[in-house]
Amino acid sequence: MSNKNIKVKDLGKKTDRVYNLDVKELPKLPYPYEDWEDPEVPPVKDIKAEGKDLSLDGILNVVVPIPESEEKKEELVAKFLEGVRKLLTVENNWTFLKPFMLSMENCVKCNTCSEACPVYEMSGGAEIYRPLFRSDVLRRIIKKYISPGGKLTAPFTGSNIDLNWETVARLAQLAYRCNLCRRCAQTCPMGVDNGLIAREIRKLFSQEMGIAPAELHTDGTIKQLTTGSSTGVSPVALMDLFEFMEEDITDRTGLNIKVPFDKSGADILLIHNAGEFLSWPENIEAFAIIFELAGVSWTLSSEMVGYDSVNYGLFYDDAQYAKVTLKHAEVAKKLGVKKVVMGECGHAHKAVMAIGDRIWLGESNIPRESCLATLEDLVMNEKIMVDPERNDFPITLHDPCNVVRSMGVVEPQRRILRKIAPKFREMTPHGVHNYCCGGGSGFAIMQSNNFPNWRFLLPGRKKFIQILNAFEKEEYEPGVNKYVCAPCSNCKGQIRDLLEYYDAWEKAGLLYGGLVELIVNCMTDVREGFVEWEFH
């Protein structure tokens, strides 16, 4: 089957593979990567592929077990259809019924969305990655198998699709080939949201069939709700980590800082993405330094879930999302803080501030704020003193989709950077028209099998091109260190992996980090050199 001639109805075809990712079809990278050749995507090892369907594109991130008998196949299809029906009811899906119904019923099939999608663009126009393709699969299934008389009117409504277990399994996989960045929705003249439709598909698989990537569900929300954090860091381990971080602050800066925990009545409850504790403790340390030196009344929580802002439910499951965010609300209420400030984590911002706006009800409706607004106040109103010359290196800014496109927090981070970074420059495009890092919707934490290759080669490639183009040719001379500022934990994880995949620290002098690290790096009350030019 040719990659570009795949039709929606082909999703149900009996074939080993609907689409093959061919690295030769990918667009070339700019300077200094013109000669870069991507290795082929490694196939999933047989032992792992055993009993798991990989027939969409050979990429594995969500496991759909191959039904063992005809009866099981029919059961799978029936259960799927039952889930689709539930998506269309108020009782089961009041949470997103309105936008879902509007998007499902009103696409005019103009394909404007395709041009906006980095996955589609970077794949060289692979049909299965068209935003409309995925939505149309579900649309046709609803029209043909759910709507009254659907089979009869199918030729007129274009619902030529066969619903078999292959279609179901491949649709599950297709839902996890979208970053939910919503760039497609932004360009849709109707306002139809293919990102939302992808999320609704994920949701029906999770809420009805119990199918979701392990990283999001068992090792994500379930682990977070049972151990305290999606990283598995328990409240006890948390204290050990902070002991280390306080020592590290002293080593790096000469400052003695005691991080406040569980301080009742503090002005601010700061919640970090717990991924930072393990991968980027300097980010946590930088927040502590800024808040302490600015004299902010703040605290962290050591209560289960209260110290981890991660909420992977946002990406695949309404109930799991609500369970986590309600835990955050409960912790804030118990501490009696004036407001909750979200650390540098994009999806946590959206989970708690935008979506959470409809979940934190009554007494639990504690005000929530972006750390970018908090930090802007401290930097711009000179509650901390800075010397921008300390940041005299080329810096570009990545915009996390959840903070920017979905919440409209665009300028605070820019006003800070314009003040503290003389060589700050934008990517093209940026702000609300940015491109996703490629790790959005949980992809950044999916490290197993061959999925990372997919996210580097397709959505990540667009971001990498943007990063490369943000700097001048002469800035790629050896010895010129450049900084990609990504004020979001998941984006940072994806950019770290991307730079590693392309060997970009060695080859192009590209390092990445958060915003607070840059602030501390230029604070006059802090010893110079907080940003360490070492790749990690």
Add this chain to the structure above:
Amino acid sequence: MEVIQYVTIASVLIAFLAIIVKVIKYATAPESMRWELYPVPHEKGRSEYGGSYFEELDWWTKPRHSDMFNEMKEMASEIIFLKGVLHNNKRVWRFSFPFHFGLYLCIGWLFLLLLGGIMDAVGVGVSADAGVFGLVVHYLTVISGYAGLILTGIGAFGLFVWRVTDSNQRPYNSFAEYFNLLFIDAVVVLALITHLGSDPGFAYLRGYVAAILSFEPAVIPGTLFGIEVVLMSLLIMYIPLSRMSHFVAKYFLYHAVRWHDEPNVRGSKIEKRLTELLGKKISWSAEHMHPGKTWGEAVQEKENEQ
């Protein structure tokens, strides 16, 4: 009255009913989670770059300034010029713009025919020789009618050709997509032939409307005119029943989803509606969903390790 007059009356009534049903369906859909998308044009001083009130320190303590003028401006440029299509899909805009603009003119034309029909029915003449008001209505009817029909026809034909010839587009078209455009073109062509040939000032058409308004038998000057009236009536009925009525949905997609950034505050109507919805019983089957419990109960359940 003639049979075709009943067809027209039924078509118009069904069309209105269909639009009302659609509006009610979307307007009464339950309060959903927030899912806005920036830029939001009523964000005063911020909409140009896509900013929101979330950018402010302690945003909940500050008055929200909505720029309704900018929102209206944005809506007007979207409705009249199809700004979104122009910016993001110029190929489609070349035909979509004349098509939609032509349809707006046709709607204006139908209202002018209705106005003219009322004037006819009450004995006020509408023609090039009538008084000032009748003369204005006459010329506006002629201009909007022909301009609307021609632009709609060209646009529909262009969109049809694009749907047929664009290989990216073709696999996603259903028979309905082609049929809708061809139906419109057929009505437009028939109307142009009929009126340019025997009713250039739309006098018979106005008379037809006046006859319906006064429950009198209409004068049908020829078979072609009769077919035109029947097809046009059916088209008026068909549009709200098909996906061509996306104008209703677009209002809700923009105002109730994309630009809906109203924060929920304690004791608000939003909070009341959400509290009620938390009482809905879940029937999702996965174990972690706790089927049989309400949303409010299920999300408070202690998680089991799986």
